Amino acid sequence: MTSELIFVGLGLSGTDGMTVKAFNALKECDKIYAEFYTSMLIGTKVEDLEAALGKRVHVLYRAQVEECDDVIKDAMEMRVGFITAGDTMSATTHVDLRIQAAEAGIPVRVFHGISIFSACPTSLGLQHYKFGRTVTLPFLEENYHPKSPYDHIKENKDRGLHTMILLDIRADELRYMTAHQAIEWLMTAESEWGEGLIDDKTILCVATHVGCPDERVFAGYPQDLLKMDLGEPLHSLVLPGKLHFMEAFALVKFAGAPEEIIEDE
Amino acid sequence: MTSELIFVGLGLSGTDGMTVKAFNALKECDKIYAEFYTSMLIGTKVEDLEAALGKRVHVLYRAQVEECDDVIKDAMEMRVGFITAGDTMSATTHVDLRIQAAEAGIPVRVFHGISIFSACPTSLGLQHYKFGRTVTLPFLEENYHPKSPYDHIKENKDRGLHTMILLDIRADELRYMTAHQAIEWLMTAESEWGEGLIDDKTILCVATHVGCPDERVFAGYPQDLLKMDLGEPLHSLVLPGKLHFMEAFALVKFAGAPEEIIEDE
Numbered sequence: 001m002t003s004e005l006i007f008v009g010l011g012l013s014g015t016d017g018m019t020v021k022a023f024n025a026l027k028e029c030d031k032i033y034a035e036f037y038t039s040m041l042i043g044t045k046v047e048d049l050e051a052a053l054g055k056r057v058h059v060l061y062r063a064q065v066e067e068c069d070d071v072i073k074d075a076m077e078m079r080v081g082f083i084t085a086g087d088t089m090s091a092t093t094h095v096d097l098r099i100q101a102a103e104a105g106i107p108v109r110v111f112h113g114i115s116i117f118s119a120c121p122t123s124l125g126l127q128h129y130k131f132g133r134t135v136t137l138p139f140l141e142e143n144y145h146p147k148s149p150y151d152h153i154k155e156n157k158d159r160g161l162h163t164m165i166l167l168d169i170r171a172d173e174l175r176y177m178t179a180h181q182a183i184e185w186l187m188t189a190e191s192e193w194g195e196g197l198i199d200d201k202t203i204l205c206v207a208t209h210v211g212c213p214d215e216r217v218f219a220g221y222p223q224d225l226l227k228m229d230l231g232e233p234l235h236s237l238v239l240p241g242k243l244h245f246m247e248a249f250a251l252v253k254f255a256g257a258p259e260e261i262i263e264d265e
Numbered sequence: 266m267t268s269e270l271i272f273v274g275l276g277l278s279g280t281d282g283m284t285v286k287a288f289n290a291l292k293e294c295d296k297i298y299a300e301f302y303t304s305m306l307i308g309t310k311v312e313d314l315e316a317a318l319g320k321r322v323h324v325l326y327r328a329q330v331e332e333c334d335d336v337i338k339d340a341m342e343m344r345v346g347f348i349t350a351g352d353t354m355s356a357t358t359h360v361d362l363r364i365q366a367a368e369a370g371i372p373v374r375v376f377h378g379i380s381i382f383s384a385c386p387t388s389l390g391l392q393h394y395k396f397g398r399t400v401t402l403p404f405l406e407e408n409y410h411p412k413s414p415y416d417h418i419k420e421n422k423d424r425g426l427h428t429m430i431l432l433d434i435r436a437d438e439l440r441y442m443t444a445h446q447a448i449e450w451l452m453t454a455e456s457e458w459g460e461g462l463i464d465d466k467t468i469l470c471v472a473t474h475v476g477c478p479d480e481r482v483f484a485g486y487p488q489d490l491l492k493m494d495l496g497e498p499l500h501s502l503v504l505p506g507k508l509h510f511m512e513a514f515a516l517v518k519f520a521g522a523p524e525e526i527i528e529d530e
Contacts, residue, residue, distance in 0.1 A: 247360075
């Protein structure tokens with residue numbers, strides 16, 4: 001058998017969200033490992049993937065990926081697929097796995113997947129190049145409320161840049177932060193630090209189930225969004241910086257933003 | 266016939282770089298328009314796409330997209346596909362087209378494509394969330410050397426953030442900026458403004474033909490990269506900020522960066 005390790009990003013939803021070439025490559029694999037604790041495929045069970053590919057999919061726990069032993073051992077003797085939701089290499093452990101494969105002399109191929117980093121701006125009609133650094137909001141533990149996400153969003157906003165705000169995913173505990181929780185996170189941070197990141201007239205954008213047939217987008221003021229039913233996670237949040245006319249128009253037209261944001265620009 | 270406008274991002278290369286669901290959707294279209302002047306599918310001719318889809322692909326000029334008339338008129342009467350390389354909605358004119366479709370009451374579906382914004386970090390082993398705003402280097406016209414790209418890269422670097430540097434594409438003139446031209450752009454800018462963005466010991470990363478089977482990555486000092494044959498465009502350039510150990514290790518292992526960058530961190 002051929003020794004090879006094939007990294008595949010499955011995209012955001014479904015068994016048909018990966019590229020045609022990734023699908024063809026996975027069908028030629030002798031064994032397939034999946035890592036779903038750093039990301040998640042919306043509305044798709046492992047069994048659906050197994051049926052689409054006609055192969056068993058071995059789901060790895062966090063510790064198994066961090067050790068990498070099984071994956072590397074198998075990839076020395078056969079063609080192994082390593083699949084993740086979104087794009088591949090999004091977690092440091094994936095890069096580590098690729099490095100270990102290289103050190104073991106295993107040939108590697110990488111098949112890119114649709115990533116929330118590009119899909120979320122697309123869905124909202126926001127221009128990708130105007131996004132600053134990305135921020136992740138962690139679930140608050142008792143007495144733990146880190147300030148850096150607040151600072152980084154503020155830094156972007158002060159420069160007129162949009163911020164993609166990723167919400168905590170703890171797939172192993174089945175906990176996914178909602179946009180409502182994220183908005184409350186930011187409002188709590190504002191009342192704590194008061195540097196003027198967010199107030200009642202700050203426009204926020206929410207994209208839910210990005211890349212799925214039931215994807216929806218919302219834009220509005222914090223209190224209005226908090227009153228709306230945004231549906232089940234996964235949710236993404238964007239705090240926009242300076243909006244181009246066409247961006248503001250798209251948010252009004254597609255995401256229900258108040259029309260006054262067009263005049264404000 | 267069904268009135269519909271389907272936006273599809275084809276990804277970065279080949280006729281199999283789009284998602285399985287996008288491919289299936291395009292096969293059901295009555296007419297397909299393509300826009301290839303803001304982006305380009307590497308190593309793939311329009312005829313290849315036509316053969317894969319079993320349909321004619323009508324390539325639009327810039328003025329035709331900006332007017333949108335034909336696309337909207339057809340989409341009122343049939344199922345129309347509007348395809349672009351990379352992800353869809355990357356240009357303001359695409360968002361405008363979507364808005365016009367909405368105003369004409371045409372149902373719209375969006376199929377995301379692999380974007381250079383996520384694929385380039387993946388290929389280099391750099392973490393996406395550590396990228397600041399994206400910068401595009403324009404070809405220099407006589408006496409035209411804008412300072413803003415230099416400033417924006419410097420701003421990112423000062424914050425420890427990586428910068429994705431997109432290189433000018435003028436598909437209608439068959440001109441594509443190479444990484445060598447881009448490095449010279451930055452060195453000229455440095456000698457003009459001298460604020461310390463780049464010197465002989467600045468690591469730069471180059472990714473060529475990202476998403477293609479012949480994708481390659483390079484990392485090294487400016488003078489060393491200038492001496493190397495980096496192959497044909499399309500090229501992407503990254504000026505990294507503060508490197509995580511695993512990022513530095515990946516650049517050494519996969520892109521030929523000098524080992525001393527690991528010790529420097």
